[in-house]
Amino acid sequence: MSQMPRKYLLDDLCSLFDEIDTVAVGYNLATRHATPLTPQQIKTVGALTLGGPTRSSDLAETLGVSRATVSGLLDRLEQAGCVTRTTDPRDARGRIAEVTPEGRRCLRDAFNSVSLMKDEIIAMLSEEDLRALIQGLGAVVKAVRARPLAL
Numbered sequence: 001m002s003q004m005p006r007k008y009l010l011d012d013l014c015s016l017f018d019e020i021d022t023v024a025v026g027y028n029l030a031t032r033h034a035t036p037l038t039p040q041q042i043k044t045v046g047a048l049t050l051g052g053p054t055r056s057s058d059l060a061e062t063l064g065v066s067r068a069t070v071s072g073l074l075d076r077l078e079q080a081g082c083v084t085r086t087t088d089p090r091d092a093r094g095r096i097a098e099v100t101p102e103g104r105r106c107l108r109d110a111f112n113s114v115s116l117m118k119d120e121i122i123a124m125l126s127e128e129d130l131r132a133l134i135q136g137l138g139a140v141v142k143a144v145r146a147r148p149l150a151l
Contacts, residue, residue, distance in 0.1 A: 035110040042110050044073050045103045053098040
């Protein structure tokens, strides 16, 4: 049996990722009650969790959005009790955003719903499929670790 050319393998892989994304979006919508945060708010809380207390201007750069967008995101997150903002002690014009325990809880809940989906799907796989998945994902993890992390 001849091997499939790499281009076709990559096309098949991209199609599978598209299908997984579609299913994941549907699952996320079905479990929307897990967190009151929007995807952009989850990303913001995640960036603050990883980076620690951060100036709003630096957060805008990290997220790749305007300062006005970050200001609106932080306004809503602060109203929801997920972040606090304080004056930057080094520059009174700047504000420092920091995740609250409620923000960490919302982030954890968002990821827990994804984790539950993963557990349910993995439980349906045969042992042979699990072995193949472990081998394939091991290669993906190795490739990802070889690249620098960018938010």
